[in-house]
Amino acid sequence: MKTFDTIIIGFGKGGKTLAAELAARCERVAVVERSDKMYGGTCINTGCIPTKALVHRASIAALRPDTPFDEKREFYRRSIDWEQGVVEALRERNYRNLADNPAVTVFTGSGSFASADEVEVTTAEGTERLRGRRIVINTGAESVVPPIPGIADNPRVHTSASILTLGELPRRLTIVGGGYIGLEFASIYASFGSEVTVLEGSPELIPREDRDIAAEVMHVMERKGVRFHLGARVLSIKDAGDEAVVTFSDGANGRREVHADAVLLATGRRPLTEGLNLAAAGVETDERGAIRVDGHLHTTAPNIYAIGDVKGGLQFTYISLDDYRIIREELFGDGSRTTQNRGPVSYAVFIDPPLARVGLSEQEARAQGFDVRVKKIAVASIPRVRTLEQSDGVLKSVTDAQTGAILGCTFFGPEAHEVINTVSVAMKAGLKADFLRDFIFTHPSMSEAFNELFA
Template sequence: MKEFDAIIIGFGKGGKTLAADLAKRGWTVAMIERSDKMYGGTCINIGCIPTKALVYQAKFATRLKDSSFEEKAEFYRQAIAIKEDVTGTLRNKNFHNLADDPNITVYTGTGSFVSPEVVAVQMKNERMELKSKHIFINTGAETVIPAIEGIENNPFVYTSTSIMEVTGLPRELVIVGGGYVGLEFASIYASFGSRVTVLEGFPELIPREDRDIAEEVKKALEKKGIVFRVGAKVQSIVNTGNKASVKFMDTRANVAFSLEADAVLLATGRRPYTTGLNLEAAGVKIDDRGAIIVDEHLRTTQPAIRAIGDVKGGLQFTYISLDDYRIIREDLFGNKERDQNDRLPVSYSVFIDPPLARIGINEDDARKQNLDIIIKKLPVAAIPRVKILGETNGLFKVIIDKKTNKILGCTLFGPEASEVINLVALAMKADLDYTFLRDFIYTHPSMSESMNQLLS
């Protein structure tokens, strides 16, 4: 049995950053990663980096709208190759950033607890046991596979991970799930030239957003040719030999329908990945959603073991995992002032085209709380910068507390929204009045200067 100062299970953002930090402090660290295709974690390999690489290439693909499907498919094949090159380069860099450090040992295998201080690693040809008083779980999340007849071993059914490994562009793509992941992939593949249908089980699209924002998103995506079917309960996905037949019920009209597709993408959510960890042996408990239970400093029910990132539930973003590292760093070596409650509010972006970004509460939330608010809206078409970009779809919206002049929330749907939202986040974190952003001097022409108009 080998002993280390720290064991980290999972090569994700928070875990790899923590490993490098601990190594610099002279700690010996064991990094366990179950797949050599996942060095660096979800974001680099199967999440934000590859999808955003395709988002970027898809914008160029829109110029091929009058080209043949074969020409579009060839461009898509090249885009997948570019995506593979990007992820491969980053994966290799991340591996060597840790593996080349004399204080870090990388084990490629599956980790499982033997006791609160011992982790077994099952590698390809060997099983080892490692011991440490400090263990960190950073195993991420996995795709939720719904109980739909015909999914198992169906070659036409994909997850958000597996579809990006396919080099052929599907002519007909059906996406099961109209949440943020489903919309991102719908936008990407429609831009490349696929005919996309989104089947959403709920009676409305993206229900956590205000209806005016959701309607703008729907209109922009429908301009790409995407068809939305809400209230659609998928019953089966049948392999017909050369296609998939998707059978679903329109729950509003109580009528059955079927669609043929070259590919079916399951975009039905993600859940914490704890399979095979044997958490019971370590005394680590999970909640009713399968997430590891942690306190404000990310300690599990076994205090010497902590959880980082998606595996503990909550917001599933790379930057949250990175901030988890900061909380642990300050708790171990700092003044212990940082905790999970310290980072709110947190913004998020959905990389459809154009992107959707939000922070704080929306109008519906504010109304339900009976808050006295000011609502300000700005059609994206009114922003000078978009005339240059040629992208006029979208709506910017902000919610302001009438009594305090503080920004309660902001939703931006338009070009460069994922960048501009950070300005609003900074103002909210600094507890500044909305007038600070309203009267600030921005460069021109820029999307940032839209704050002058939006908040006027």
């Protein structure tokens, strides 16, 4: 049996960063990753990096809408090859960063708890048992595959991971699920030149957002050619040889069919705990399958932590990174950093244009009893967008009418994923709306819209 100070199951953002930190402090660390295609975690291999690489290439394709489809198909094929090259380079770099560290041992195999301080690892060479005085679970999440007849072994059905290696641009793409992941892929493939249909089971699109924002997103995407069916229940997906036939019901119109060259399942993600044998370690999960943790990320076993997507909540790589900081500060600092005092966390959806938000929506603020002041401005009114030729979208601020505190902000427009961070910093620092109202921003820029948005 090999003994380590810390065993980390999963090679994701928080886990790999913690491994490097502990190794620098002369601890012996084991990192267990079940797939050699996942060094670096979801973000690098099947999430943020490959999808945002395709967002970039799709934006180039969108500038040439009149290109014949055969040329669009070739540009897409080259884009997939380039995106996969980016992923492979980053995966190798992440692997080498840990594998070449003499204090870190990387095991490529499946990890399973034998007890609260022992992990059994099954590799291609066999099985061995590791013991660690501290264990960190960082296994991430996986795509939810709904029990729809016709999905199993259907070569035309993809998840958000498998579609990233699809070398042939589908002329017709049907996306099951209209959440944030589904919308990102809808935007990407519509820009590349596919005819995109989104089947969303809910009667509302992106219900987390205010209805005026969701309506604007839907309107902009429909103008780009994306077709939406809300309240759609998918009944079956049939492989008809040269196409897929998706049968669905949307209530008002009964059973309907849509024909596609490819189908993407974008029906959510769930914590990846299968095969971990958590019961042997005394680690409990909640009703959604996420590992239960306290504010310092301890599980129900005191020496075992859970970080990243596997513990539920916001599934972002920067949350996993902040989880690392919480553990670092508990081990080597004063332990004051917790999940409860992260402050407002912004997020972005990389559609075209991107949608980003931080803090409360108008609906949420009113539901919490705030005396709300709301301000909205059209993106088209911002001078910078005229130079970008991107005038779609809207900006919205929500402030406390009594105190001037910034409660939330939604930015649906060019560079939203960047400029939303300005609002996040202001909120974290406790700055009020008048700070952004009177701040001197460069011109022309998207940021200067805050002068008006918070007026």
